[in-house]
Amino acid sequence: MLERYLLLSVILFCIGLYGALSRRNIIAVLICTELMLNGVNVALVAFSRYSTPAFMRLTSVDASDSVKVLDGQAFAIFVVVVAAAEVALGLALVIALIRSRNTTDVTEINLMGN
Amino acid sequence: MPNLYQEVIFWALFAITVFSALLVVGQRDMFRSALALIVTFLAIAGIFAQMNAEFLAVAQVLIYVGAVSVLVIFAVMFTKDMPHSTRSTNLQPVSIVVVGLLFIALSWAIFQSQWNEMPAELPVFVESTLVDSSSQLGTAIIRDYVMAFETVGVLLLAAVVGALALVRDK
Incomplete structure (x- = not known):
């Protein structure tokens, strides 16, 4: 059961990585970063749901430890929040970029390389 | 099953x-x-x-x-x-190779590894946690991850202020 979710996660991550490397439009690069983050989230939730948490292999299990089953989901929520902040800032950067250089092409943003 | x-x-x-x-x-x-x-x-x-x-x-x-x-x-x-070209970057051939290799390596790792999978018959407390996972998640975030929760709030504030400062008219 775990493998199929991890496979989905890897496929999403690879598609996102390919897009982030090969697209010219800066908004497309941002979108592909979102795809990669979503792939990671799928993996996090799948691990929390389908793999045995380490505390269950201890000899004495405290009842309040049961929340640790959801560690992966808590982690995924923080990833979602950071991704939302990233999109808000990224699109503000896109607008600032259009104002100053009038382009959305990532290959033309090379002031530091020249 | x-x-x-x-x-x-x-x-x-x-x-x-x-x-x-x-x-x-x-x-x-x-x-x-x-x-x-x-x-x-x-x-x-x-x-x-x-x-x-x-x-x-x-x-x-x-x-x-x-x-x-x-x-x-x-x-x-x-x-x-905006004038936009529909071509890909010159990185495209390299990225096909890199992504292909990454995909093969990761899927090999996934199907080779012995995962410590949860038994199909879930332990009682795991099952009860999963059944009301929303409220349990709230407990986890407020109790175990309260520092991360607060930090993420500061991060969001900084992102909003930063975004506003970037697009503000001079």
């Missing part, structure tokens, strides 16, 4: 996710690419719901489908009149 319904729904969501993600990357028109992105997010929300992550599924719909895609479509429309 999971029942047939779950299998069918899982593979349908799997196919939709992969297909629409490919559309996001392959589509040259940015607006269509953004629409395909919404489909991908919705399918992933379905995948989350299947893994007993109801809260995440709802949050995915609210945040990604509701907010992120609106922002992306706003930016796409904002840049509609």
Whole structure:
């Protein structure tokens, strides 16, 4: 059961990585970063749901430890929040970029390389 | 053994996710690419719901489908009149090779590893935690991860202030 979710996660991550490397439009690069983050989230939730948490292999299990089953989901929520902040800032950067250089092409943003 | 319904729904969501993600990357028109992105997010929300992550599924719909895609479509429309080339970067051949190798390596690792899988018959307290995962998740975030929770609030504030400062008219 775990493998199929991890496979989905890897496929999403690879598609996102390919897009982030090969697209010219800066908004497309941002979108592909979102795809990669979503792939990671799928993996996090799948691990929390389908793999045995380490505390269950201890000899004495405290009842309040049961929340640790959801560690992966808590982690995924923080990833979602950071991704939302990233999109808000990224699109503000896109607008600032259009104002100053009038382009959305990532290959033309090379002031530091020249 | 999971029942047939779950299998069918899982593979349908799997196919939709992969297909629409490919559309996001392959589509040259940015607006269509953004629409395909919404489909991908919705399918992933379905995948989350299947893994007993109801809260995440709802949050995915609210945040990604509701907010992120609106922002992306706003930016796409904002840049509609920009001269844009539909060509790929010169990195494309390299990225095909790199991504292909990464995919092969990662899938090999996934299917080779001995995962310490949860028994099909869930332990009682795991089952009870998963059944009301939303409220348990609230407990986890407020109790175990309260520092991260507060930090993420500061991060969001900084991101909003930063975004406003970047787009402000001089």
